[in-house]
Amino acid sequence: xxxxxxxxxxxxxxxxxxxxxxxxxxxxxxxxxxxxxxxxxxxxxxxxxxxxxxxxxxxxxxxxxxxxxxxxxxxxxxxxxxxxxxxxxxxxxxxxxxxxxxxxxxxxxxxxxxxxxxxxxxxxxxxxxxxxxxxxxxxxxxxxxxxxxxxxxxxxxxxxxxxxxxxxxxxxxxxxxxxxxxxxxxxxxxxxxxxxxxxxxxxxxxxxxxxxxxxxxxxxxxxxxxxxxxxxxxxxxxxxxxxxxxxxxxxxxxxxxxxxxxxxxxxxxxxxxxxxxxxxxxxxxxxxxxxxxxxxxxxxxxxxxxxxx
Amino acid sequence: xxxxxxxxxxxxxxxxxxxxxxxxxxxxxxxxxxxxxxxxxxxxxxxxxxxxxxxxxxxxxxxxxxxxxxxxxxxxxxxxxxxxxxxxxxxxxxxxxxxxxxxxxxxxxxxxxxxxxxxxxxxxxxxxxxxxxxxxxxxxxxxxxxxxxxxxxxxxxxxxxxxxxxxxxxxxxxxxxxxxxxxxxxxxxxxxxxxxxxxxxxxxxxxxxxxxxxxxxxxxxxxxxxxxxxxxxxxxxxxxxxxxxxxxxxxxxxxxxxxxxxxxxxxxxxxxxxxxxxxxxxxxxxxxxxxxxxxxxxxxxxxxxxxxxxxxxxxxxxxxxxxxxxxxxxxx
Numbered sequence: 116x117x118x119x120x121x122x123x124x125x126x127x128x129x130x131x132x133x134x135x136x137x138x139x140x141x142x143x144x145x146x147x148x149x150x151x152x153x154x155x156x157x158x159x160x161x162x163x164x165x166x167x168x169x170x171x172x173x174x175x176x177x178x179x180x181x182x183x184x185x186x187x188x189x190x191x192x193x194x195x196x197x198x199x200x201x202x203x204x205x206x207x208x209x210x211x212x213x214x215x216x217x218x219x220x221x222x223x224x225x226x227x228x229x230x231x232x233x234x235x236x237x238x239x240x241x242x243x244x245x246x247x248x249x250x251x252x253x254x255x256x257x258x259x260x261x262x263x264x265x266x267x268x269x270x271x272x273x274x275x276x277x278x279x280x281x282x283x284x285x286x287x288x289x290x291x292x293x294x295x296x297x298x299x300x301x302x303x304x305x306x307x308x309x310x311x312x313x314x315x316x317x318x319x320x321x322x323x324x325x326x327x328x329x330x331x332x333x334x335x336x337x338x339x340x341x342x343x344x345x346x347x348x349x350x351x352x353x354x355x356x357x358x359x360x361x362x363x364x365x366x367x368x369x370x371x372x373x374x375x376x377x378x379x380x381x382x383x384x385x386x387x388x389x390x391x392x393x394x395x396x397x398x399x400x401x402x403x404x405x406x407x408x409x410x411x412x413x414x415x416x417x418x419x420x421x422x423x424x
Numbered sequence: 425x426x427x428x429x430x431x432x433x434x435x436x437x438x439x440x441x442x443x444x445x446x447x448x449x450x451x452x453x454x455x456x457x458x459x460x461x462x463x464x465x466x467x468x469x470x471x472x473x474x475x476x477x478x479x480x481x482x483x484x485x486x487x488x489x490x491x492x493x494x495x496x497x498x499x500x501x502x503x504x505x506x507x508x509x510x511x512x513x514x515x516x517x518x519x520x521x522x523x524x525x526x527x528x529x530x531x532x533x534x535x536x537x538x539x540x541x542x543x544x545x546x547x548x549x550x551x552x553x554x555x556x557x558x559x560x561x562x563x564x565x566x567x568x569x570x571x572x573x574x575x576x577x578x579x580x581x582x583x584x585x586x587x588x589x590x591x592x593x594x595x596x597x598x599x600x601x602x603x604x605x606x607x608x609x610x611x612x613x614x615x616x617x618x619x620x621x622x623x624x625x626x627x628x629x630x631x632x633x634x635x636x637x638x639x640x641x642x643x644x645x646x647x648x649x650x651x652x653x654x655x656x657x658x659x660x661x662x663x664x665x666x667x668x669x670x671x672x673x674x675x676x677x678x679x680x681x682x683x684x685x686x687x688x689x690x691x692x693x694x695x696x697x698x699x700x701x702x703x704x705x706x707x708x709x710x711x712x713x714x715x716x717x718x719x720x721x722x723x724x725x726x727x728x729x730x731x732x733x734x735x736x737x738x739x740x741x742x743x744x745x746x747x748x749x750x751x752x753x754x755x756x
Contacts, residue, residue, distance in 0.1 A: 359595040
C-alpha cells in the first residue's frame with residue numbers, strides 16, 4: 116500500500132516537465148558544464164524506475180532523498196516539519212473529540228431541545244465554511260483584536276526565553292491554528308456522535324434501564340455512549356484524513372512550519388524528492404492514525420478479537 | 425419527512441444557482457469595467473457610495489456618484505471597454521456605468537486599482553465552472569472505471585479498485601498538490617483552467633468509482649438484467665441500457681456534492697499561486713492578497729470573494745441535500 120502511494124507520488128513528481136536545474140540554466144553565471152555535472156550528481160539522467168529505486172534506497176538510509184533546493188538530505192528537513200504538524204493536529208483532534216462527545220450525546224438525549232437545535236444549526240453552518248475561509252476569518256479576528264499572534268510558531272525573541280516561557284510562547288501561537296482545525300473537525304464529529312447515540316437510545320435495553328430507574332445522565336453516558344462507541348472509533352481514522360488536509364491549508368495561511376508549507380514550497384521549486392517525501396509522510400500519518408483506531412477498536416470490543424483456541 | 429414535497433426543495437437552490445451562473449456568463453455585460461484595467465492611483469479605494477440625495481438635500485431621479493464636488497448620474501447601457509460573451513458575441517455596451525472622470529467601484533478596488541465588482545463577476549467564470557465541470561468529469565471517470573470494475577469483475581476489478589485505494593489513501597489536499605506537481609509551473613490562464621479541470625478529475629475519480637461499482641455489482645444481479653442477457657444482449661448493451669440507468673441518481677448526487685469541493689480546490693490552488701494566474705481573476709487568486717498583513721487588517725472589501733464562495737457553497741449543499749432526499753425517496 117505504502118509502496119504504491121510512494122510510487123504514485125514519485126511518478127507524478129517525476130513526470131513534471133521542467134526541473135530544478137532549468138531555473139539555474141537561466142542564470143548566466145552558471146556554466147552549462149556545472150549544470151550537466153549537477154544533473155549527473157542528482158541522477159536526473161537516469162530512467163524513472165532507476166530514480167525511484169535510488170530514492171527507496173535513500174529512504175532505507177533514513178534520508179528520504181536529496182533536496183536540490185536546500186542542498187541536503189530530505190530527512191532532517193522532514194522530521195521537524197512532521198513534529199510541528201503533529202503539534203497542531205493532535206491537540207485539535209483531542210479537543211474536537213472532547214467537545215463532540217458530550218455535545219453529540221446531549222443533543223441525542225434531548226432530541227429537539229434548544230440545545231439540539233442550536234448545535235445542529237451551528238454544525239451545518241460550520242460544515243459549509245471551507246478551511247481556507249475559516250483560516251482567513253480567524254486571522255482577521257487576530258489582527259483586529261491583537262490578542263493572538265497572526266502566524267508563525269514562535270516569537271522573534273524565542274531564543275532568549277527560558278524553557279517555561281518557550282512552552283508558553285508556542286502555546287500562544289498554537290491557539291489560532293488549533294481553533295481553526297477544531298472547528299473544521301468538530302461538526303463532522305458532533306453529527307456522527309449524535310446519529311450513533313440516537314440509534315442506540317431507541318434500543319430495548321436502554322428503555323429497560325430507564326424503566327428500572329437509571330438516571331438519564333448515567334443512561335446516556337454510561338450505557339448508550341459505550342454501545343455507540345464502535346462506529347465512532349472507526350470515525351477517528353476517517354476524520355484524521357480531513358484533519359490532515361485542512362492542516363495543510365491552515366498551516367500555510369498561518370505560516371506554521373509544518374508539512375503543508377514544505378510541500379507547497381517544494382511544488383513551487385520543483386523539488387522532486389521533497390514533494391514525494393512530504394506526500395508519502397502525510398499518508399504514513401494517516402495510516403498510523405487508522406492503526407491506532409483499529410487498536411482502540413480491538414480494546415473496546417471483545418467481539419472482534421480472534422478466538423483463542 | 426415523507427410529508428415534504430421533494431420537488432420544491434431543489435427548485436429554490438437550483439434557480440439561485442442558475443441566476444449566479446447567468447451572471448458569470450454575462451459578466452462582460454454586467455461588469456462596468458474590464459477586469460484587468462488598472463488605475464494605479466486608485467489602489468484599495470473603498471466601495472463608491474451610490475446616492476439619491478445630494479449634499480443640498482435635493483432628491484435626484486437617477487442614482488448618482490460624487491467625483492469631488494460634482495455629481496455624475498449612473499447611466500444605463502453605456503459604451504465602455506469591449507468584451508465578448510462566449511466566442512460568438514462581442515459588444516461594448518455595459519449594463520451601467522458613469523462618465524469618465526467619475527468612477528463607479530461598487531465593491532471597491534484592489535491593490536492595482538482594478539474594480540472588485542467586475543473582477544468578482546469575471547472571476548466567477550473560472551471559479552464556478554471549473555468546479556462543476558471537474559465534478560462531472562470525475563463522475564464520468566468514476567462511471568466508466570467503476571462500471572467496468574463492477575460489471576466485469578475479476579482482475580479488471582482488482583486492478584481498478586487497488587488503484588482507487590491508492591488515491592483514497594492520501595489526504596486530499598496533499599494529493600491535489602502532488603498532482604499539481606506533475607504539470608508545468610507557469611502556464612497561460614486558459615490552460616490553467618483546463619489544468620485545474622484535469623487535476624480535480626484525476627484526484628477525485630476514486631470515490632464515485634467505488635460507489636458506482638457497488639451499485640453496478642448489485643444492479644447486474646437483477647432479474648431483468650439476467651433476462652436481457654439470456655435474450656442475447658451484448659455487454660455494452662447490458663451496461664448502457666440496463667445497468668447504468670440505475671446508477672444515474674447516485675451519480676448526479678455525487679456530482680452535486682463534489683462540485684463545491686472542487687470549486688474550493690480551484691480557489692485553494694489559485695490562492696497559493698499554483699492555479700489560475702494574474703491578471704485573469706478567479707475567486708482564489710483574488711483572496712490571495714489577504715496573505716498580506718496590511719490588506720487583511722484594513723480593507724474589508726477584499727473579503728468579498730470569500731462571501732461569494734460561501735454563498736455558492738451553501739446553494740450547492742442545499743441542492744445536494746435535496747437531490748439526495750429525492751434519490752432516497754425513489755422506490756428500489
